[in-house]
Amino acid sequence: MKRFIASAMLIVMCFSCLGLTGCSYFIRGFMEAAEQGQKHEPVIGTDPDTGLPLYYTIYDNGCEKQIRRQEGNTCWAYACASAMEYSWQYMNGESLTIDALDLAETAYDPDRDEGLFIPEGEDPRNYAGNVYVVRNEIASQGYNGLDLIESSTYDEAEIIDIKNALLEYGALAVGVNDYGTKYREVNGTTTYLGNIYCDVTHMCVVVGWDDSFPKEDFCEEATQDGAWLVQNSYDTGWGDEGCFWVSYDTPFKEISSFVLSDEYSQVLSYDRGSFYMYSGFECPTVANVFHEPGTLSAVGTYTEEDDSTIVIEIWDAELTEVIYSQTVEVPFKGYHVFELDEPIDVTDYAIAITYSGYVPIEGPENDVGLGNVVPTCSEGQSFVNINGEWCDMSDNMTKRRLRLSVVPNNCCIHALYA
Numbered sequence: 001m002k003r004f005i006a007s008a009m010l011i012v013m014c015f016s017c018l019g020l021t022g023c024s025y026f027i028r029g030f031m032e033a034a035e036q037g038q039k040h041e042p043v044i045g046t047d048p049d050t051g052l053p054l055y056y057t058i059y060d061n062g063c064e065k066q067i068r069r070q071e072g073n074t075c076w077a078y079a080c081a082s083a084m085e086y087s088w089q090y091m092n093g094e095s096l097t098i099d100a101l102d103l104a105e106t107a108y109d110p111d112r113d114e115g116l117f118i119p120e121g122e123d124p125r126n127y128a129g130n131v132y133v134v135r136n137e138i139a140s141q142g143y144n145g146l147d148l149i150e151s152s153t154y155d156e157a158e159i160i161d162i163k164n165a166l167l168e169y170g171a172l173a174v175g176v177n178d179y180g181t182k183y184r185e186v187n188g189t190t191t192y193l194g195n196i197y198c199d200v201t202h203m204c205v206v207v208g209w210d211d212s213f214p215k216e217d218f219c220e221e222a223t224q225d226g227a228w229l230v231q232n233s234y235d236t237g238w239g240d241e242g243c244f245w246v247s248y249d250t251p252f253k254e255i256s257s258f259v260l261s262d263e264y265s266q267v268l269s270y271d272r273g274s275f276y277m278y279s280g281f282e283c284p285t286v287a288n289v290f291h292e293p294g295t296l297s298a299v300g301t302y303t304e305e306d307d308s309t310i311v312i313e314i315w316d317a318e319l320t321e322v323i324y325s326q327t328v329e330v331p332f333k334g335y336h337v338f339e340l341d342e343p344i345d346v347t348d349y350a351i352a353i354t355y356s357g358y359v360p361i362e363g364p365e366n367d368v369g370l371g372n373v374v375p376t377c378s379e380g381q382s383f384v385n386i387n388g389e390w391c392d393m394s395d396n397m398t399k400r401r402l403r404l405s406v407v408p409n410n411c412c413i414h415a416l417y418a
Contacts, residue, residue: 136273
């Protein structure tokens, strides 16, 4: 097994490299004056190449339109809340209400022992954030009796992949650059065209698409027809009854699913999100040891690369014997919950995962732009396998043996009970 290589072992996840989103209720810059003409009518039918609809919205497929006016800089919380609500309604056939401001307060709860802490005196109901803030918190702890079971990110995905995700999950939270010159009012609707140089300053929700939307109807002519229907959080008086059309040319950022479930009785974890990912070693295997009686039904973890393969194993608590093994192919990076082929009655046990790429482990205390990440790690919780030997993450010798420049903390592995 190769030694850990410190120079290639660390990437900061999400906060410093992607947008810290907190757009208030106004359009930045100046939207072009409205141009009146005949409003575009979508072509209804099926794409002969993909078999997918040429036009699709969740509003026409069982989801009641819910558009709210955001408060403060919490577009990110409203976008994530709407994605959860629509996915729940789309997949379960019943409505769900998520309080976006309560979600923001939960994500920045100051009474936790660990997690992401915003500066003292800041109001979480008026503070910037992004999809990862929400994902990390509710993946580890659940939210109001519900557990996050799928939150893939499609930043590198093709148009057909995003369409299939919408057909599977209903809606996707997405980041855009909320600058007025990227918008255009034309023929009774609102359009948007961004580019790779646009930072994320605002979060919305993708709720559909139209393959025949004219490429001429944007702030500048796009290279192709087609647009995404995106729901904003500026109330129904903004745009096209609260929505706008985003050209297929626009490279989406932080586009993520948020699927909740009420099928699990509890989730066990030691982390508050994969604020760091470690790499630079071959087929890394890490484990969490849990001490809680019940029926283990599923395992949750993060992946940081598309088309990953992970091997999930259930061990005894002493990490001497494998009880169960399952291999999973993961098409998109993000947070995922994997149902075990056979639920297992457990009391004291370990979940070990071998990753084909980056390993989701909490890093050291660190300022990540939004605030300060504070991890905790106690003896006997998380382990890494080094040359066949299980080494405790809380032991300072583990850091030395891994040749890391920073102290690793808990592994991001979750146990979900039936």
